[in-house]
Amino acid sequence: MRWSRYFLPTMKDTPAEAQIASHRFMLRAGMVRQNTAGIYTWLPMGLKVLSKIADIVRDEQARAGANEVLMPTIQSAELWQESGRFDAYGPEMLRFEDRHGRTMLYGPTNEEMITDIFKRDVQSYKNLPMNLYHIQWKFRDEVRPRFGVMRGREFLMKDGYSFDVDKEAAELAYKKVFISYLRTFRRLGLTAIPMQADTGPIGGDLSHEFLIQAETGESEVFFDSAISGDPAFTEDLTSDAELEAAFDRLTSAYARTDETHEASLFDAEVPEDRKVVSRGVEVGHIFYFGTKYSEPLGATVSNAGGKDVPVHMGSYGIGVSRLVGGIIEANHDDDGIVWPAEIAPFGVGIINLKVDDAACSAACDDLYAQATAAGLDPLLDDRDMRPGGKFADMELIGLPWVITIGPRGLKEGMAELKNRRTGEKHDVAVADVLGRLAAG
Template sequence: MRSSRYFLPTLKETPADAQIASHRLMLRAGMIRQGAAGIYSWLPMGLKVLRKIEQIVREEQDAAGAQEVLMPTIQAADLWVESGRYDDYGDEMLRIEDRHGRKMLYGPTNEEMITDIFRKEIKSYRDLPKNLYHIQWKFRDERRPRFGVMRGREFLMKDAYSFDLTAEDGQKSYNAMFVAYLRTFARLGLKAIPMRADTGPIGGDLSHEFIVLAETGESEVFFDKAFDGLDPMVEAAAGADLQPIVDEWTSHYAATDEIHDADNCPVDAGNLITGRGIEVGHIFFFGEKYSKPMNATVQGPDGDTVPVQMGSYGVGVSRLVGAIIEACHDENGIVWPEAVAPFKVGLMNLRAKDEECTAACDKLYQQLTAAGIEVLYDDTDTGAGAKFANMDLIGLPYQLAVGPRGLKNGVVEVKDRKSGEKLELTPEEAIAKLTA
């Protein structure tokens, strides 16, 4: 993509109302613009990142055996009356009346709706287990939306729902999601730690939050350094018993400041790591909490009718864009992990009015693009200094700078955004390095 065409309205100034790094950087890097409090439009580069995150989340859900559906954003209120949550949910639920005066709402989560779909279609234990997920916009009418996409009102969430015959099978479904989450966050370039959590309004008695470590994270976290020795990229054959893996990851101490008690910590100081973190996922096993009141039952092997055992599993997809930036930035801007970078390479023509320089850039752009590399090509005639600053701000993994002086010596410059390392290479070497 050529910068001269691309809609990428970057800002030199830091917006006054943005209090945290990810909010500031997403605005400055032209990724989002606010429509109303806590409601954002995603501009082209922001959307590219969002979609890459969404796709990794999707792949790991599919690999874990979950099946993708898509429930609507607007729900009828009746189902929530049936589950008993219509009144419980309070002001955070965006309540709506349609033109005929029917009570509707913008879904903040989908336990009721998926349970309704399930109970109408699935009648036998033979059709279990099932895990259905969707990646859909939700709305929670936060009293004080802030921190950009980290605490927005309209946000993109992946929510999965598992249905099993027995609590033992339900634990297996829970374990499959637990492992899928470890893999998902690792693939996103994040270090995530599962922590035992309160279940809150979702209910149930088994629940973990996944907290990613980020220097500028919202909470202080405390965890056993044993986590450093665990590999989140769990490779397990289909149907393998995941309990030992889950046991290993949950056997070590980890807690947010809300529940950590320094005087009663089971880990001695030498093994305790203190950091900051951001919640990006939350999984729940709640058994019959919804299936019982909503009468979601199947016929069991003995012919008796039993309520299904359910769990739900959320990932904050739009929140992850912010969380990744909190974990991956420096004083000059964003430092994207390669898996979610909007482009791999930022190619800069340092003298756009120089024909030879432009020809060399055009050729590099064509070669990299032909090799399947995503390139943002700054072909504009702004100054070199502004170009470098802008590339640092938007944080693509590699910068490829081409100027008349280097070309005279037959070289271009490749910079690794994360390490800052710069190499002078021939154009051929640069291509080889960037397509390796």
């Protein structure tokens, strides 16, 4: 992409409303614009990152055996009245009427709807286990939206739902998702620590939240530092036995948010030098809730004995749009964002220091073509601007690598290659720069 043809409006000043780093940088780097409290438009570069995150989530859902569907944002109130949640869910749920006077709502979650979908077409345990998910916009009318996309009212979420014939099978499904989340977050460049959670308005009796550490996190977190060294964070587990063992290790160690924290237990279970007290951003939340929805909504299957039983369900959320902010919270410096490679909006930035110098522009165009051919997805800054602004903008948007070409170095056939994260700079022959980049 050539910057001159890309809608990437950067800002030098920080809008007054942005308080935290991720919000500031997302506005300054031209990723989002706020429309009204807690509701944002995603501009091209922000959307690109959002899509990359969603694609990684999809990829990992597929690996875990889940099927993607797409349910609507707008729901009828009827199913919610059947489940009893229409009255139980507070004013956070946006309700309204259509022209016929039917009560509608903008879905804050989809348990009822997926249960209804399921029950129409699945009648036998032979079709189980089943895990269906979608990635869809949700709306929760938060009293006080803040922190940009980290706590908006409209947000993109992956929500998945598992269906099993009994509690034992359902718990295995839960554990599989638990482990798959570790891998998903790892690919996003994050260590998300699973913590024992309250089950909240979704309901149920087994629940974990996944939190990444960040100064600006909304929850206070307490955990045993030994957890983050567990091999389950870095290794892939294949057998059910390995998976269950990892689940047991991770869930038996102390890791709680302020909601469930018990100081006496923390003191008793965790040696002083392994105690971590910090803040975290919740990026995932999983629940096992048994037959809470299948019973009232009549979602039953025939079991092996020929008897109809309500399905055991779990639901599994990942805050996709929130992750964009969360990843920036965990990956930035004073100058801007520092993207993890896999979700960086472009693989490399190329700065043309002097666009009206024919040789310089030719060298940049050539390098741009090569980088494109190599699948690096480069962003070429071909704007007629002074160097200072270009450097500052490039740091702000945080691409992992930046190649700078200017007339001065070009006389010697040299370009500069800079690593955004480490700040290391090297003068490299233009002909070798992509090879050097590939070598790390």
